[in-house]
Amino acid sequence: MLYLKKYFTEGLIQFTILLSLIGVRVDVDTYLSSQLPPLREIILGPSSAYTQTQFHNLRNTLDGYGIHPKSVDLDYFFTSRRLLNQVRSLDRLRVPSTELSAWLVHRDPEGVVPASAQSGPSGIALDSGGGGGGGLDDVSGPEGSAMRGGGGGVGGETPESGYSPGSEENMGAVAPRDGQDADNLSKEDIDLIDILWRQDIDLGAGREVFNYSSRQKETEVEKRSPEQNEEGPETEGWRNGLNLQAGQTHTQVDGETGESIPEQLSSLGAQSSMSLQECLRLLEATFPFGGESEFQAAVVPELGEPSEESPSTSQGFPLLPQTEPSLDLEQQWQDIMAIMELQDMEVNSTAGNAFLSNNLDNGNSSSGMESGSLTNFGLSSSTPINQDVSLHQASLPSCSQDFPSFFSPDLDTLRPCRPTLLSLSSSNSSNVNSTFGATNLTGLFLPTPLNGTNSISSTPSLTDPLNSLLEEAMLDEISLLDLAMEEGFSQAQASQLKDELDSDSGLSLDSSRSPASPSSSETSCSSATSSSAMSTTFSEEGAVGYSTDSEAAELEEGAVGGHQPEHSKFCRMSYQDPSQFHHLPQLEHVGHNHTYNLPPSPSRSERALSPDCKRISRDAKRQAPPQLDLLDKQSSRDERRARSMKIPFSNEHIVNLPVEEFNELLAKHRLSEAQLALVRDIRRRGKNKMAAQNCRKRKLDTILSLEQGVDGLRRDKARLLKEKAEFLRSIRQMKQKVHSLYQEVFSQLRDEDGRPYPASEYALQYGSDGSVLVMPRRLAAEQTRKPDKKQKDKKK
DNA sequence: CTCAATTGTCATGCA
DNA sequence: TATGCATGACAATTG
Numbered sequence: 001m002l003y004l005k006k007y008f009t010e011g012l013i014q015f016t017i018l019l020s021l022i023g024v025r026v027d028v029d030t031y032l033s034s035q036l037p038p039l040r041e042i043i044l045g046p047s048s049a050y051t052q053t054q055f056h057n058l059r060n061t062l063d064g065y066g067i068h069p070k071s072v073d074l075d076y077f078f079t080s081r082r083l084l085n086q087v088r089s090l091d092r093l094r095v096p097s098t099e100l101s102a103w104l105v106h107r108d109p110e111g112v113v114p115a116s117a118q119s120g121p122s123g124i125a126l127d128s129g130g131g132g133g134g135g136l137d138d139v140s141g142p143e144g145s146a147m148r149g150g151g152g153g154v155g156g157e158t159p160e161s162g163y164s165p166g167s168e169e170n171m172g173a174v175a176p177r178d179g180q181d182a183d184n185l186s187k188e189d190i191d192l193i194d195i196l197w198r199q200d201i202d203l204g205a206g207r208e209v210f211n212y213s214s215r216q217k218e219t220e221v222e223k224r225s226p227e228q229n230e231e232g233p234e235t236e237g238w239r240n241g242l243n244l245q246a247g248q249t250h251t252q253v254d255g256e257t258g259e260s261i262p263e264q265l266s267s268l269g270a271q272s273s274m275s276l277q278e279c280l281r282l283l284e285a286t287f288p289f290g291g292e293s294e295f296q297a298a299v300v301p302e303l304g305e306p307s308e309e310s311p312s313t314s315q316g317f318p319l320l321p322q323t324e325p326s327l328d329l330e331q332q333w334q335d336i337m338a339i340m341e342l343q344d345m346e347v348n349s350t351a352g353n354a355f356l357s358n359n360l361d362n363g364n365s366s367s368g369m370e371s372g373s374l375t376n377f378g379l380s381s382s383t384p385i386n387q388d389v390s391l392h393q394a395s396l397p398s399c400s401q402d403f404p405s406f407f408s409p410d411l412d413t414l415r416p417c418r419p420t421l422l423s424l425s426s427s428n429s430s431n432v433n434s435t436f437g438a439t440n441l442t443g444l445f446l447p448t449p450l451n452g453t454n455s456i457s458s459t460p461s462l463t464d465p466l467n468s469l470l471e472e473a474m475l476d477e478i479s480l481l482d483l484a485m486e487e488g489f490s491q492a493q494a495s496q497l498k499d500e501l502d503s504d505s506g507l508s509l510d511s512s513r514s515p516a517s518p519s520s521s522e523t524s525c526s527s528a529t530s531s532s533a534m535s536t537t538f539s540e541e542g543a544v545g546y547s548t549d550s551e552a553a554e555l556e557e558g559a560v561g562g563h564q565p566e567h568s569k570f571c572r573m574s575y576q577d578p579s580q581f582h583h584l585p586q587l588e589h590v591g592h593n594h595t596y597n598l599p600p601s602p603s604r605s606e607r608a609l610s611p612d613c614k615r616i617s618r619d620a621k622r623q624a625p626p627q628l629d630l631l632d633k634q635s636s637r638d639e640r641r642a643r644s645m646k647i648p649f650s651n652e653h654i655v656n657l658p659v660e661e662f663n664e665l666l667a668k669h670r671l672s673e674a675q676l677a678l679v680r681d682i683r684r685r686g687k688n689k690m691a692a693q694n695c696r697k698r699k700l701d702t703i704l705s706l707e708q709g710v711d712g713l714r715r716d717k718a719r720l721l722k723e724k725a726e727f728l729r730s731i732r733q734m735k736q737k738v739h740s741l742y743q744e745v746f747s748q749l750r751d752e753d754g755r756p757y758p759a760s761e762y763a764l765q766y767g768s769d770g771s772v773l774v775m776p777r778r779l780a781a782e783q784t785r786k787p788d789k790k791q792k793d794k795k796k
Numbered sequence: 797c798t799c800a801a802t803t804g805t806c807a808t809g810c811a
Numbered sequence: 812t813a814t815g816c817a818t819g820a821c822a823a824t825t826g
Binding site: 636637684685688689692693696 | 802803804805806
């Protein structure tokens with residue numbers, strides 16, 4: 001039961017990881033921090049320190065089996081890694097040709113650096129210098145075969161023997177062939193070759209990966225047949241591969257590594273009646289290949305995984321034969337893969353790339369991409385190698401970005417190569433990321449199920465409910481993710497709006513902008529004088545606030561005279577159409593300026609002079625000496641009063657001057673009591689007028705923000721309802737899966753005589769400690785009743 | 797002319 | 812206490 005639990009818990013975690021990878025906010029942090037630190041690493045991206053540890057470990061261990069990352073809970077860690085593997089590669093039982101590029105590169109014994117290769121790879125080879133040069137000899141030795149590169153360690157298992165250093169130069173060596181055969185290749189192919197290289201180089205940054213993979217591969221091969229080991233890559237494979245007819249390379253690889261897999265898998269299929277454990281053992285024997293591919297490409301399909309897990313599942317069943325040895329093997333392999341994958345994580349550190357890789361790989365196996373978002377799939381689908389290239393392309397960009405801390409030299413030299421990649425992948429690097437971030441997840445994910453089908457076809461014995469259920473589950477998750485993505489975006493937009501709202505709802509935000517920036521003031525000023533441009537400018541700038549107005553007025557005043565400025569101001573005010581704000585949300589909240597009480601634009605208090613600013617503006621310009629009558633008519637009451645009382649200074653001054661200066665002004669001019677009273681009234685009214693305007697603006701803003709808040713809440717509500725529905729559906733499907741799994745497990749059980757347990761008489765009983773027992777139904781029922789009674793008693 | 801929206805003004809409270 | 816600001820209420824203005 002423990003493993004059953006684990007299995008389904010993992011399903012949930014998968015889902016969470018998926019959500020996280022596509023950017024949907026999943027609040028797993030708290031959970032992770034306390035329970036699954038490594039998982040957090042996976043989701044949030046490995047910390048450099050941690051990654052480094054992995055590299056060191058890989059570099060310093062013979063084959064990776066003994067890897068023990070520093071102070072990390074390996075159980076959790078590897079579990080989470082395995083989960084990530086599952087998530088990222090859903091149809092594992094395939095040997096991606098992607099791997100080929102790795103050992104192909106390493107394999108070249110010549111060490112001749114071709115012209116074509118020099119641009120990118122050569123530099124890289126030299127740069128990675130940190131790696132040292134030891135490996136080169138091994139690889140380039142007489143036998144130096146690709147396989148050797150990887151398998152050089154077969155006999156000696158010298159840790160560094162084949163790879164780290166040597167590989168770089170080997171990379172260079174690949175080039176000549178490339179160049180030699182260039183004639184036979186289309187330009188595309190050549191480019192693709194280049195890409196393969198660079199990818200290899202990039203991947204080579206994590207040289208241990210190759211090292212390990214090769215070693216693994218070799219070990220496996222050796223187990224199977226030494227001859228095969230020699231033959232595969234060396235004679236036929238590499239040569240043909242060098243011709244770089246993508247297909248050849250591809251098939252060759254498949255032939256080399258995957259050769260045995262189909263065999264075994266088909267044998268699996270043939271023995272569909274064999275016990276689950278047997279299947280699993282076979283799988284375990286087979287999987288290392290998949291694993292090897294996996295940690296490089298990060299895209300290895302993994303539909304076989306569930307069955308892989310099955311042994312674990314069965315472990316808890318007392319009546320089932322213990323499969324610990326195989327379990328250990330599998331577990332070890334998983335753990336190793338997990339470590340290896342960590343590097344891959346770096347390569348595909350961004351969620352988008354991870355998924356992209358996955359999808360690209362899916363594209364390989366599923367002969368078709370339903371998603372239009374990945375335009376380079378047209379490329380990928382053409383030939384196998386193209387697919388490979390696409391795959392690499394997918395992981396490359398992030399590789400260079402994410403590796404720098406460790407392999408900056410390599411990457412620096414690599415960067416110049418980027419353009420090639422970009423040009424090849426056309427929309428790949430840019431569009432894919434954006435696309436990924438956008439809404440095309442459906443398309444991205446759809447191939448997964450196809451791949452699942454693929455793997456199922458290759459493993460007929462595993463096409464039981466589990467696989468189908470997994471497929472189904474993944475489909476569901478995918479659709480859910482798609483939905484969540486969509487929702488996430490609307491939510492993001494909403495939150496963005498909200499942020500804008502919040503930040504702008506402050507009353508003083510713009511005050512710094514408008515008064516402080518002369519350009520804006522000038523703009524508004526000039527536009528204010530221009531009647532035609534006025535409305536437009538206002539919609540953009542009018543909200544900036546009064547200070548702008550006043551400045552504009554000030555400028556105008558300087559040019560035209562004491563009464564012109566208010567025209568612009570008045571115009572601006574009259575053009576404040578809230579409906580405009582509705583269409584320009586970002587401007588809706590820009591109106592709080594409160595700078596009206598800032599020092600001074602003289603023309604300020606005269607803002608209300610003219611009801612028709614256009615006409616006034618024109619008139620003012622045409623009639624150099626403004627007509628007093630007209631002005632008088634257009635003056636505010638206070639303006640007229642002030643004039644009639646012969647107040648020696650402008651209302652603008654009266655209103656806007658600071659108290660001290662205002663008092664000084666009053667002191668300068670000896671005014672009568674009536675005049676003083678009028679001036680004070682004018683000041684009071686002027687200030688109050690501006691206060692009222694601000695108050696009204698604020699009110700309007702508040703209303704608008706509230707409206708938006710309501711909208712946002714409505715959206716949130718709708719989204720939550722949708723999510724709830726989806727989750728309910730997920731739960732339902734999970735239950736269904738549990739049921740199916742139960743049936744599956746139960747049907748595999750045999751009594752001492754090898755007979756199946758009758759479902760009518762026996763049932764699986766889950767213990768509280770995670771154990772699962774087969775019990776007669778009567779007993780089980782009694783046992784379940786007892787706790788019930790106890791509970792009832794307790795309640796009583 | 798009516799009406800609604802806008803703007804100005806007053807009174808009041810608060811800091 | 813003087814000053815400034817915010818705001819409700821009302822009036823004036825405007826389209």
